[in-house]
Amino acid sequence: MKRMKTLNVICRRGLFGLLGILFLVQCSGPKKVRFEIPVDTRDKPISLQTKRKYEFKEMGVWVGNEFDGARLNGAFPLNDSTIALRFDPENTPINKSPYYAFETGSDTSKTIYFKFEYPDGFEHRYEPKRKQGGKWSIIDSVNVLSADEGIFLKLKLGSEPQIVAAQEINTSTDVEQWYMNRIVEPHDFVKLKSAGQSTMGRNLPVLELSFGEVEDKPIVVLLTRQHPPEVTGFFAFQHFLEALVGQGTLTQEFLKKYRVLAFPIMNPDGVDLGHWRHNANGVDLNRDWSKYHQQEIKNVVSYVTAASKMGGSIVLGLDFHSTYEDVFYTNVTREGTSLPNFISDWFEVLERDIPSYVVNEKPSNSTRPVSKGWFLYGQNATGITYEIGDHTPKERIAEIGTQSAIAMMEILLKGK
Structure with missing residues (x-):
C-alpha cells in the first residue's frame, strides 16, 4: 500500500515531464569526464552472506541476519557464555571499515559475550549501537572490551530481540518513509521522481x-549513501534537506531562483545487502564518476545532465559521506568556476553561526573519479564532499546540517 501511494505521488507530480530528454541522454550516454588517475569500475565478483538464524540451544541464545541491512557471515560458540561472530566484506580490496549488523535474543535473561572476528588486516572501527523497542542507542563503552584476542561485546539478552549494528540501520524502505513523510507529502513544491533503477x-x-x-534556473545537486554504512552523513543530508524546505520565506525565495535535485539513496542495493562499501557489482560508486560503468552512477549522471539541458547550469554539488571526523573535502580550483567565492563565504558563515564550530577543510583537486571532481571537471561547478564524523553526536549533526543549508541559501541568494 505504501509503495502504491508512492507511485501515485510520482505520477501525480509529473514524472513524465523529463522522460523525453532523459531518454535521449541515456541512449547516447552522458559525457565522460577525464581524471588524472583512472580507476577500474567494471563489475567485480562479490560474496553474498547466507541469511539464516544461528541457534545455540545449550546456551538458549540465537543470532541472525534475516533483515535488510544485516551483515553476519558466521557464528559459533567459544564457551558456555561466549559466541564468536564472523564479519566479511562483500569483496576485496576494500576500505578498512568493517560493518556488522545482527539480531539476537535469548529464552531467558542472561549475559552473553560476543567476539567480533574480521579477516586478517581489518580492525574494529564502529562503536556498537543497539535497537530495542524501536529505538536506537549507543552501547556503553564499558561493555565493549578490547583484548589480545580481539573485540568482545558484553550484552544482556532476554526474550525481546535486539539488533546490534555498527551504525543505525537506514534501509531503502526507511529512507523512503522519511522522504515521503518529511519532504514530499508536506510540501507541494517538492516533486518525487526517479532516476531509474539500481543494479x-x-x-x-x-x-x-x-x-x-x-x-533556466541554476541547479544545486545533493547526493548521499554512495557508501552504505555512512549514515552520519545521511543524517546531515536529512537535516540539510529538512531545513532547505522548511524556512518559509527564505525557502520560497531560494527556490524561485534555484532548482535543487536531491538523491537520498545512491546505493540502495549495497545498503539493503549490508555491504561495507560497494554496490551489488562489488564497485565503489564514488570512483565511477568518469566512465559510468555502474548503472547507479550512469542513471544519476544522465538524469542530472538531462535536467541541465532544460536550461540552467549545474553550479553546486554536495555529496554527504561519513569518516572518522567532520571534514569538508574541497577542490583547489575555484577561479573561473560558476561560484568561485562560495566555499570561503559558506565556511565563514558556518563558523559565525554555529557555536564553537571550526571548519575542517581539506582542499585538493580530485585526481580520482569522485563526485566532487565530476562537478569541477565536468560541470565547471563547485563540488564538495561533505563528511560527518562516525561519532559526531546527533544533536551536533542536526545543528551543522540545518545551519549549513540556511547559510547556502542566504549566500546563493546574495549572488556571491
Whole structure:
C-alpha cells in the first residue's frame, strides 16, 4: 500500500515531464569526464552472506541476519557464555571499515559475550549501537572490551530481540518513509521522481525542489549513501534537506531562483545487502564518476545532465559521506568556476553561526573519479564532499546540517 501511494505521488507530480530528454541522454550516454588517475569500475565478483538464524540451544541464545541491512557471515560458540561472530566484506580490496549488523535474543535473561572476528588486516572501527523497542542507542563503552584476542561485546539478552549494528540501520524502505513523510507529502513544491533503477532493480529516487518553472534556473545537486554504512552523513543530508524546505520565506525565495535535485539513496542495493562499501557489482560508486560503468552512477549522471539541458547550469554539488571526523573535502580550483567565492563565504558563515564550530577543510583537486571532481571537471561547478564524523553526536549533526543549508541559501541568494 505504501509503495502504491508512492507511485501515485510520482505520477501525480509529473514524472513524465523529463522522460523525453532523459531518454535521449541515456541512449547516447552522458559525457565522460577525464581524471588524472583512472580507476577500474567494471563489475567485480562479490560474496553474498547466507541469511539464516544461528541457534545455540545449550546456551538458549540465537543470532541472525534475516533483515535488510544485516551483515553476519558466521557464528559459533567459544564457551558456555561466549559466541564468536564472523564479519566479511562483500569483496576485496576494500576500505578498512568493517560493518556488522545482527539480531539476537535469548529464552531467558542472561549475559552473553560476543567476539567480533574480521579477516586478517581489518580492525574494529564502529562503536556498537543497539535497537530495542524501536529505538536506537549507543552501547556503553564499558561493555565493549578490547583484548589480545580481539573485540568482545558484553550484552544482556532476554526474550525481546535486539539488533546490534555498527551504525543505525537506514534501509531503502526507511529512507523512503522519511522522504515521503518529511519532504514530499508536506510540501507541494517538492516533486518525487526517479532516476531509474539500481543494479538489482531498486528505485533511485530524486527529490526535485523548485517554485514555479524550472527552466533556466541554476541547479544545486545533493547526493548521499554512495557508501552504505555512512549514515552520519545521511543524517546531515536529512537535516540539510529538512531545513532547505522548511524556512518559509527564505525557502520560497531560494527556490524561485534555484532548482535543487536531491538523491537520498545512491546505493540502495549495497545498503539493503549490508555491504561495507560497494554496490551489488562489488564497485565503489564514488570512483565511477568518469566512465559510468555502474548503472547507479550512469542513471544519476544522465538524469542530472538531462535536467541541465532544460536550461540552467549545474553550479553546486554536495555529496554527504561519513569518516572518522567532520571534514569538508574541497577542490583547489575555484577561479573561473560558476561560484568561485562560495566555499570561503559558506565556511565563514558556518563558523559565525554555529557555536564553537571550526571548519575542517581539506582542499585538493580530485585526481580520482569522485563526485566532487565530476562537478569541477565536468560541470565547471563547485563540488564538495561533505563528511560527518562516525561519532559526531546527533544533536551536533542536526545543528551543522540545518545551519549549513540556511547559510547556502542566504549566500546563493546574495549572488556571491
